[in-house]
Amino acid sequence: MRVTVQSLGASEAGEIELNEAVFGVEPRADILHRVVTWQLEKRRGTARGTRERSDVARSGKKFGRQKGGGTARHGDRRAPIFVGGGKAHGARVRDFDPSLNKKVRALGLRMALSSKLRDEKLVVVDALDAAEGKTKALRGQLDALGLGRALVIDGEAVGESFARAARNLPSVDVLPAIGANVYDILKADTLVLTRAAVERLEARFNG
Numbered sequence: 001m002r003v004t005v006q007s008l009g010a011s012e013a014g015e016i017e018l019n020e021a022v023f024g025v026e027p028r029a030d031i032l033h034r035v036v037t038w039q040l041e042k043r044r045g046t047a048r049g050t051r052e053r054s055d056v057a058r059s060g061k062k063f064g065r066q067k068g069g070g071t072a073r074h075g076d077r078r079a080p081i082f083v084g085g086g087k088a089h090g091a092r093v094r095d096f097d098p099s100l101n102k103k104v105r106a107l108g109l110r111m112a113l114s115s116k117l118r119d120e121k122l123v124v125v126d127a128l129d130a131a132e133g134k135t136k137a138l139r140g141q142l143d144a145l146g147l148g149r150a151l152v153i154d155g156e157a158v159g160e161s162f163a164r165a166a167r168n169l170p171s172v173d174v175l176p177a178i179g180a181n182v183y184d185i186l187k188a189d190t191l192v193l194t195r196a197a198v199e200r201l202e203a204r205f206n207g
Helices: 029-043 102-118 135-145 160-166 182-187 195-206
Strands: 002-006 012-017 122-125 150-153 172-175 190-194
Touching: 029 102, 029 182, 102 122, 102 182, 102 190, 102 195, 122 195, 135 160, 150 182, 160 172, 190 195
Parallel strands: 002 122, 122 190, 150 172, 150 190
Antiparallel strands: 002 012
16 A cells, blocks of 8 residues: 655655555454553553561560560561561552563554554654754644654654654653554554555554
């Protein structure tokens, strides 16, 4: 399928042929849900567990008489009420490290790209040029393209001037092609790809 390529100044800069195997896949909600859930779970850090009564290194010997000592009838020093005792109802270790088949992850990314093209929310630009890295100039260029909350994906690396100009735009996220992922693509209102990004993504699936 052929798509019009635009410049950041909203003028046409030719056409590009998109690979049907990457941008023409029928999206499935269950696959996209599995990949997004996997991504969000992978972001979660492992909680550090606290030492409970059975974990602290203190004697289990009863340290006082049951009666006649003038104190409460304690069993040992590991009780939570003592300094150095175990934590009562402490945090348990929870490891969030789910696994997902690599083919499902790749399929989810192709479906996310295809859904943006199908919904006419995919814009292909010739290159990312930001005059002297100025945010004001870049905002004008993006407004000319009519973009809302946009995810901009470049090729192997994002140009320094464009990244600097986009840094102060809260509605614009910038990623290199290697960082393209389902969650960020679906979250954005518009997906902006450069020619280099299209080539890298297609090579990523065809390689």
